[in-house]
Amino acid sequence: AQSVAQPEDQVNVAEGNPLTVKCTYSVSGNPYLFWYVQYPNRGLQFLLKYITGDNLVKGSYGFEAEFNKSQTSFHLKKPSALVSDSALYFCAVRVIPPGRGSTLGRLYFGRGTQLTVWP
Amino acid sequence: DGGITQSPKYLFRKEGQNVTLSCEQNLNHDAMYWYRQDPGQGLRLIYYSQIVNDFQKGDIAEGYSVSREKKESFPLTVTSAQKNPTAFYLCASSPALGGTGELFFGEGSRLTVL
Numbered sequence: 523a524q525s526v527a528q529p530e531d532q533v534n535v536a537e538g539n540p541l542t543v544k545c546t547y548s549v550s551g552n553p554y555l556f557w558y559v560q561y562p563n564r565g566l567q568f569l570l571k572y573i574t575g576d577n578l579v580k581g582s583y584g585f586e587a588e589f590n591k592s593q594t595s596f597h598l599k600k601p602s603a604l605v606s607d608s609a610l611y612f613c614a615v616r617v618i619p620p621g622r623g624s625t626l627g628r629l630y631f632g633r634g635t636q637l638t639v640w641p
Numbered sequence: 642d643g644g645i646t647q648s649p650k651y652l653f654r655k656e657g658q659n660v661t662l663s664c665e666q667n668l669n670h671d672a673m674y675w676y677r678q679d680p681g682q683g684l685r686l687i688y689y690s691q692i693v694n695d696f697q698k699g700d701i702a703e704g705y706s707v708s709r710e711k712k713e714s715f716p717l718t719v720t721s722a723q724k725n726p727t728a729f730y731l732c733a734s735s736p737a738l739g740g741t742g743e744l745f746f747g748e749g750s751r752l753t754v755l
Contacts, residue, residue: 531681556743565645565731565746566684573741612683629744631676633683 524549526615528632535603536640543598543635545613554616555596556629557587559609566612572596583607603639610634643668647732647747654719654726654754662717662750664732671737673715674744677701678729687730690715691737719752727754 525548535541547553554573558566570581577589587598596613613632645666654660666673675687686699690709704723709715715734719726729751733744 554741558746563729563749563751565647565748566733566744568743568745571741571743628686628689631684633681 524615524617524630526613526630526632528611528613528635530635531633532636532638534638534640537605538602541600541603541607541637541639543611543613543637545596545598545632547594547596547613547615549594549615549617551617555587555589556614556616557581557585557596557598558612558614560612560634561609569598569611605639605641608637608639610636645732645734645745645747647730647750649750650748652750652752654752656754657721659718659720660726660752662719662730662732662752664715664717664747665713666715666732666734666745666747667713668734668736668745669712670734670745671712672735673709674733674735675699675705675707675715675717676731676733678731678749684731687717726752728752 527546529544556571557569559569560566569585570579572579572589580586585600589596612634614629616629648663672691674689676684678684685701687705688696688707690696693712696707696709706718729749731749732747735744736742
């Protein structure tokens with residue numbers, strides 16, 4: 523079964539400090555990995571994705587993520603946090619298994635990590 | 642501007658009533674999805690559709706129904722059979738069910754059962 527884990531429900535950092543939001547995954551094929559951000563009472567916004575190639579992926583608003591195949595992780599990072607980065611962050615994985623199936627292309631989401639950046 | 646429009650933003654319902662949430666997209670996407678979001682539980686897939694007149698159950702389809710009569714539209718009905726319908730509902734679309742594309746989300750509809 524495919525799954526995504528975000529081990530921290532909450533991450534607190536001071537403005538200007540680096541931030542990391544952790545994500546690990548368990549899949550039976552090659553993963554496509556995504557990060558989304560959600561502000562209160564809003565929909566999810568796409569931040570970045572890893573499909574193939576360079577393990578370090580750069581995305582919107584200065585965020586980046588590092589794909590680590592051996593550790594099955596895809597942690598979200600930012601060198602210098604802003605108060606406006608405070609939001610709920612979701613990691614997601616899609617697996618394209620050999621052949622076709624009813625779950626082809628489905629995204630599996632983690633439970634989310636609430637990031638709070640203190641001024 | 643291209644995007645996904647969900648309506649209404651807020652909805653109140655009495656127990657025993659059915660309610661329909663609207664989702665319209667003008668992105669020309671084939672695949673559309675409905676997710677339910679509860680605090681601390683992340684997003685759970687209710688239904689998805691990869692083509693007109695075809696849809697599949699997700700992980701928590703009981704008490705919900707959908708239709709896909711037009712490519713642009715994927716309404717969700719929350720029926721009286723759904724035992725705990727109070728939640729935030731998110732509609733999404735993508736170019737296709739598979740592939741490398743990300744999902745595009747609407748702004749959500751918050752349903753409260755009184």
